[in-house]
Amino acid sequence: MRNSSTRKFSNRKIIWLYVFSGGFVLGTALLGLLVSSVSVPIPTIFHIILNNSINIGWLEDIPANVESIIWNIRLPRVLLAFFVGASLALAGAAFQGLLRNPLADPYTIGVSSGAALGAVIVLFFQISIVGLGGYTLPVLSIIGGFIALLIVFGLVRLSSRSLAIETIILAGIIVSAFISSIISLIIALGDRDSMIQIIYWLYGSVRMRGWSHVQLLIPFMITGTLILLMHYRELNALALGEEAAEQIGVNVNRGKILILIGASLLTGSAVAVSGSIGFVGLVIPHLVRLISGPNHRHVLPLSLLTGGAFLILADLVARTIIAPKELPIGVITALIGAPVFAFLLMKERIGKGAK
Amino acid sequence: MKKEIFKNWGLGSFILFLTIVLLTACGTPNEEEGQANNTNTNENANEQVDNDQTEDTADQSQFPVTIVDDAGREVTIEEEPESIISIQASITEISFALGLGDKIVGVSDFCNYPEEAQSVENVGGQDMNVELILSILPDIVLVTDYHHNNHGEILSQFEEVGIKVVVIGSKSNFNEVYESIALIGQTTGTSNEAEAIISDMKERHEVLIEKAEEITDKKRVWVEVSPAPDIFTTGKGTFMHEMLESIQATNAAEDHEGWVMLSEEEIVQLQPDVIITTYHTEDLQGEVSSRDGWTEVPAVKNGQIFDVESDIVVRPGPRLIEGVETLAKLIYPEVFK
Numbered sequence: 020m021r022n023s024s025t026r027k028f029s030n031r032k033i034i035w036l037y038v039f040s041g042g043f044v045l046g047t048a049l050l051g052l053l054v055s056s057v058s059v060p061i062p063t064i065f066h067i068i069l070n071n072s073i074n075i076g077w078l079e080d081i082p083a084n085v086e087s088i089i090w091n092i093r094l095p096r097v098l099l100a101f102f103v104g105a106s107l108a109l110a111g112a113a114f115q116g117l118l119r120n121p122l123a124d125p126y127t128i129g130v131s132s133g134a135a136l137g138a139v140i141v142l143f144f145q146i147s148i149v150g151l152g153g154y155t156l157p158v159l160s161i162i163g164g165f166i167a168l169l170i171v172f173g174l175v176r177l178s179s180r181s182l183a184i185e186t187i188i189l190a191g192i193i194v195s196a197f198i199s200s201i202i203s204l205i206i207a208l209g210d211r212d213s214m215i216q217i218i219y220w221l222y223g224s225v226r227m228r229g230w231s232h233v234q235l236l237i238p239f240m241i242t243g244t245l246i247l248l249m250h251y252r253e254l255n256a257l258a259l260g261e262e263a264a265e266q267i268g269v270n271v272n273r274g275k276i277l278i279l280i281g282a283s284l285l286t287g288s289a290v291a292v293s294g295s296i297g298f299v300g301l302v303i304p305h306l307v308r309l310i311s312g313p314n315h316r317h318v319l320p321l322s323l324l325t326g327g328a329f330l331i332l333a334d335l336v337a338r339t340i341i342a343p344k345e346l347p348i349g350v351i352t353a354l355i356g357a358p359v360f361a362f363l364l365m366k367e368r369i370g371k372g373a374k
Numbered sequence: 375m376k377k378e379i380f381k382n383w384g385l386g387s388f389i390l391f392l393t394i395v396l397l398t399a400c401g402t403p404n405e406e407e408g409q410a411n412n413t414n415t416n417e418n419a420n421e422q423v424d425n426d427q428t429e430d431t432a433d434q435s436q437f438p439v440t441i442v443d444d445a446g447r448e449v450t451i452e453e454e455p456e457s458i459i460s461i462q463a464s465i466t467e468i469s470f471a472l473g474l475g476d477k478i479v480g481v482s483d484f485c486n487y488p489e490e491a492q493s494v495e496n497v498g499g500q501d502m503n504v505e506l507i508l509s510i511l512p513d514i515v516l517v518t519d520y521h522h523n524n525h526g527e528i529l530s531q532f533e534e535v536g537i538k539v540v541v542i543g544s545k546s547n548f549n550e551v552y553e554s555i556a557l558i559g560q561t562t563g564t565s566n567e568a569e570a571i572i573s574d575m576k577e578r579h580e581v582l583i584e585k586a587e588e589i590t591d592k593k594r595v596w597v598e599v600s601p602a603p604d605i606f607t608t609g610k611g612t613f614m615h616e617m618l619e620s621i622q623a624t625n626a627a628e629d630h631e632g633w634v635m636l637s638e639e640e641i642v643q644l645q646p647d648v649i650i651t652t653y654h655t656e657d658l659q660g661e662v663s664s665r666d667g668w669t670e671v672p673a674v675k676n677g678q679i680f681d682v683e684s685d686i687v688v689r690p691g692p693r694l695i696e697g698v699e700t701l702a703k704l705i706y707p708e709v710f711k
Contacts, residue, residue: 057509083535084508091531092504215500216524227501229527345501 029312036311040324044101047331051097054335057088064089095233099225100334100348101327102236103293104303106243106285108326111300112307112318113247113282116254117275118187124300125164125286128191131297132198133167134160134290139202139217143209157235161287168283170194223294223349225334232292239288246281247319250274254315296349298356299326305363441560444543445522451538454563455513459497465516465542466491467691468555471571472564479512487685487693504528512537514561519543545690546611548579555692575695582621582702585709589622593705596626596646596673599633599684601653602665606635614687617698623648623705642667648705649673652684680704 052064063081067089070076111124118128125131137159140146148155174190202221206214253274256264264271289296303326304318311317333351340346440450459480460466466485469478475490480497495510497503500520507515508531515537521529522541529539540561545551552572559568597614600606608614609630618625626644627636649671655661658681663674673679682704686697702710 055505056503057505082511084511087531087535088505088508091534092508219501227504227525227528229531231527344498 033311033317036317036321037324040321040328043328044324044331047328047335048097048101051100051331051335052089052093054339055093059085059089068094091229095228095230096225096334097331099228099233099236099292100330102233102240103225103289103296104299104330104333105323105327106236106240106289107296107299108303108307108322108329109244109247109319110282110285110289111326112304112315112322113254113278114300115304116315116318117257117278117282119258119260120187121305122188122301124298124304125282125290126195126295126297126300127188129167129171129194129198130164130283130286131290131295132195132202133170134164134287135221135295136167136198136202137161137163137287138220138291138294139205142217142220143205143213153231153235157239157288157291160291161239161284164287164290165280165283167194167198168279219347220294222347223296223352224337224345224347225293225330226338226345228292236288236292239284243281243284243288244323246277246284250278250281251315251319253278254319255313258313258315294349296330296352298352298360299330302356302360302363303329305360309363437563439560439563441540441557443541443557444554445519445541447539447541449538449540449561451514451561453513455538455561457510457512457514458562459507459510459512459515460485461497461499461502461516461521462518462542463487463685464545464689464691465518465554465558467689467693468558469516469562471692472555472559472562472567474562474564477562479510480507480515502528504531507532507537508535511535514538514540516540516542516558516561546613547616548575548613548694551690551694552576554690571692575692578695579620579698582698582710586620586622586702586706589706589709592622592624593647594624594626594645595648595650595705596641596644598649598651599653599688601651601655601661602638604635605638605641606633607641608632608688609634612688613690613694613697617687617694617701618705621698621702621705621710623701638665638667642671645671646673647676648678648680650701650704651679651681652687654681 049061052068053059053061063078063085066076066078067081067086070081071086071090107125110130114123114125114128114130115121117123125134138156140163141156141159146155146159148158151158171187171190171194174193175186178190179186202217206217209217253264253269253271256267256269257271257274259267261271286300304322307321307325308318311321330348330352333355334348337346337348337351437454438450438452440448442448456477457479458469458474458477460469460478461480461482463482463484463486466478466481467487469475470488470491475488478491478494481491481494483496483499485491485494495506497506497510502517502521502525515532517529517539519541532539540557542554542557543550545554552575555568555572556565559565595618597608597618598605599608599614607627607630608625609627609632610625611632615625615628626641626646627634630636649662651658651662659677659679662668662679668674682697682700686693686700699710
């Protein structure tokens with residue numbers, strides 16, 4: 020009796036969490052569309068978006084330049100921020116669950132660095148794989164991220180049998196440092212223009228990307244998200260340990276590989292379009308887990324929503340705080356993310372001590 | 375067993391990746407080259423046709439006018455532009471010199487000359503504030519080849535809403551600067567003013583070159599565009615080099631190409647007679663002569679160390695001629711009084 024009532028309570032809580040996260044996304048998206056150096060009234064914004072997407076419009080004589088500002092600049096920017104944030108947070112949640120490691124995220128385990136190297140190679144050498152065209156960038160990023168991941172796991176396997184928390188992070192840091200030095204080497208060998216271009220890109224930003232980058236990201240984002248959301252059971256089972264998971268009938272290896280592929284797809288494509296943006300994948304899943312509990316059925320989608328909204332907000336701060344200039348968005352996420360993470364760490368320890 | 379599969383699979387994917395990379399590395403360049411050649415020949419053809427056309431119309435500064443910009447794009451300007459945005463300092467200087475000051479409605483971060491330019495709205499630099507430019511809605515936006523190469527999508531958005539985009543490429547010699555002054559003149563209906571500026575610059579330069587003919591003992595000049603410890607200088611293919619050559623001075627770094635960094639040992643070995651810096655320091659003589667091992671350099675011994683304003687010797691605008699005149703007076707004060 021008591022059991023069912025607590026379950027009902029937690030169900031209701033989860034529903035509210037979804038409502039709240041959804042509202043957070045819509046709210047930040049609206050703010051992102053509204054706040055900028057050029058002010059456009061809300062009804063006009065709605066008109067332009069509805070008119071362009073589903074052909075419903077009620078206002079007349081919208082100047083072409085205002086329409087272009089909303090439809091070609093602000094909307095793709097907000098969408099890109101959402102998709103990138105969502106991808107990184109979801110990938111972070113998956114890595115943390117898979118490795119049973121609270122410190123795992125695309126950055127700490129080296130996937131982002133690998134993806135960045137892949138992207139820098141494409142940007143620097145102007146590679147274009149026949150048949151892929153513009154998609155060369157995200158594809159090579161994803162491959163780069165996945166290779167980095169394989170190397171990290173290879174290192175871990177060679178150095179110790181278990182996937183110990185510290186070993187994975189150490190291996191991740193080693194691989195990241197090595198890859199960073201390769202990127203520095205490429206920058207040093209290049210001329211001034213490409214150097215500036217690569218450094219700006221590495222800072223991380225979603226500015227001046229437009230619809231083409233949204234288009235680059237979407238197919239990989241959808242595939243990766245579906246793969247991960249379909250495997251929440253494996254993640255839950257893995258929380259018990261690999262042996263226990265196998266005993267309750269979960270195909271651990273297959274699940275693991277698919278989850279790694281999904282998370283690499285998300286990270287690689289996000290890095291390809293926006294550069295390096297840290298701390299989203301680390302902090303957001305932590306925060307979500309703190310409120311929703313450890314069930315990955317909810318942790319994954321809630322991380323996706325919150326991560327996306329958080330990055331829209333971070334981008335908004337990045338472009339308004341010292342307007343008309345802009346800060347790199349990675350600076351903002353690190354400035355907010357690092358203290359929050361430190362706070363979470365302390366809180367976790369105090370919580371454990373109290374028990 | 376499973377572990378092995380995992381390992382093999384990892385190896386397999388790595389090999390696959392390598393093959394893809396190799397294939398693409400071999401495959402693409404040829405194709406790209408082929409395309410580039412094609413477009414180049416097209417562009418050249420266009421340019422010739424348009425030069426013929428524009429020369430007729432530009433003389434009467436009548437619109438519409440069709441120009442070919444430095445990116446090889448053909449742009450037709452229907453009416454005399456009333457509002458102009460410039461996203462580079464040199465373009466802003468040229469525009470103001472052409473008497474377009476009243477029409478300039480947006481400039482970049484680095485536009486510091488003339489003074490009026492600083493009170494114009496700032497629309498960013500290499501990264502433009504696209505929303506602001508779209509909301510200002512100028513008739514023309516003058517951008518650099520950097521914008522053309524990196525932000526093509528945004529430039530086409532400008533064109534979609536009716537803003538004409540003209541690309542002004544980077545310049546490295548006087549003739550190219552004359553060309554870009556003429557191009558901006560054509561674009562904005564100020565060809566006559568452009569002609570006047572160009573011939574004034576040419577005449578003043580000619581005077582210097584003539585006077586310099588009497589110089590028999592060429593001085594060796596060392597140029598510093600950034601202070602120690604990373605001393606960058608201007609080699610061949612820079613304005614500084616061209617200026618020094620034209621006034622019968624020897625660029626100490628003439629064996630190098632473009633902007634390069636040399637070590638102090640190499641510089642001392644060049645034994646320059648004059649040192650020209652383009653950065654401001656409080657105590658320039660003291661700073662240079664206090665460097666280890668520089669006391670025996672002729673320029674340091676004779677106190678021939680001068681600072682010139684960087685903008686008049688590196689920025690491809692109308693003030694370059696002031697740059698040559700200043701250099702001439704500093705290096706050969708007895709000839710150019």
